[in-house]
Amino acid sequence: MSAADPVAAAAQPVDWPQARARVHAAGLAAAPPAVAVPLAEADGQTLAEPLTTLTDLPAFPTSSVDGWAVHGAPPWRIVGQALAGSVPTPLTEDGTTVEIATGAMVPVGADGVLRVEESTRTEDGRVTGALRPAPEWRAPGEEARAGEQLLPAGVPVDPGLIGLAASCGYDSLPVRRAPRAALLVFGDELLTSGRPGAGRVRDALGPAVPAWLRRYGCTVDPADVTGPVADTLPAHVAALRAALDRADLVCTTGGTMHGPVDHLHPALAEVGAEYVVNTVAVRPGFPMMVARVVGTDGRPRFVAGLPGNPQSAIVALVSLVAPLLAGLQGRPLPTLPQAVLAEPIRGRGNYTHLALVRIDSTRGTAHPVQHVGSAMLRGLAQADGFAVIPPGRQGEPGERVAVVPLPLIFGERP
């Protein structure tokens, strides 16, 4: 092996927390510039600048009830109407009122708004009743003052944020667009349909990884999922080049080791990739890696090598791909929730152990699941995430540990 041989560089696994921080920083450094997108297209993108309100919220004194805006002492003579959507004539004369609708601007000079159901009419058609002590309108700025920061940069744009942005005057938002990902599946032994047998297994990652990636906020076009790629170096290099032309992130599955038909590392060398992280001190999934490839346009792209064992591939997704994508979207490194272990979990020596668990969200406890071999997916399909058992430790019942969540929607698993 020469010093330039990427296999030689593979030697030292990086600590799991350090690997996460390193790929996140690499993603952040390569985050594309902000673009303005219409509100209706912003869901799932990432806010690139803090959201500050463009006006006071509310922007004008707003009646919160249907009733009467009054000036002076009762009874009040009706002098007009204030409907939502316009600027009402000021109330200047004592003993006058305008009928007002919920959401209408309260006229200048109003002392109060009387609810319609708490008002009566005098014989001569005037309005009377007792005002409640608390005002029945929303004061300008009671929710926020013009220029006030409502949310920081780096938060995901979701329907709640979109509604808030509309309410404070935005037509478009500065966002970092969702990264585009591609997937290359390596492994001649893989079947893409039918039942496994006779030495051949079903490709479990080609259908599943794009779905996981979309849940991390990526765009994955079905045309960008390729596989199985033939187990030759030229086929790997060609597939990698084609995918790098289209995608910000190319995930690969399998071939992360150095077996006779594992061509990932030599293919990375051919395309001029440099490792960000090459092998991580974590079990399962230690051969996971992330490399950067600078395109002819000068823009960096990333390759994430997920190990072929199916559970290990998902460990690599939650361990490295999630922080990398957070960085590429200008989001902070995801903080990990915690849970209390309900049962012991063995340690894995000098490696961090990521152990599949179900979370009981009412009790805040983490429960190990069965069928968790790195080649198995049965445990994963019932789990909410992975409990993190640090190197040199055992997970003891009652101990509070970090949990890396799978990107599931809260409450999605029964």
Ligand SMILES: Nc1nc2c(c(=O)[nH]1)N[C@H]1C(S)=C(S)[C@@H](COP(=O)(O)OP(=O)(O)OC[C@H]3O[C@@H](n4cnc5c(N)ncnc54)[C@H](O)[C@@H]3O)O[C@H]1N2
């Ligand atoms: N001599 C050693 N061999 C292996 C070691 C080791 O330390 N020394 N580590 C094992 C570990 S750990 C892992 S993880 C795997 C990683 O291997 P690769 O990333 O090179 O993956 P492959 O060899 O291509 O496949 C491994 C395994 O996974 C199955 N596979 C692959 N792709 C898929 C897929 N899309 N869907 C379903 N199953 C898939 C494949 O058939 C193999 O059984 O290396 C170990 N070896």
Ligand code: MOO
């Ligand atoms: O680390 Mo391997 O991923 O144990 O299966």
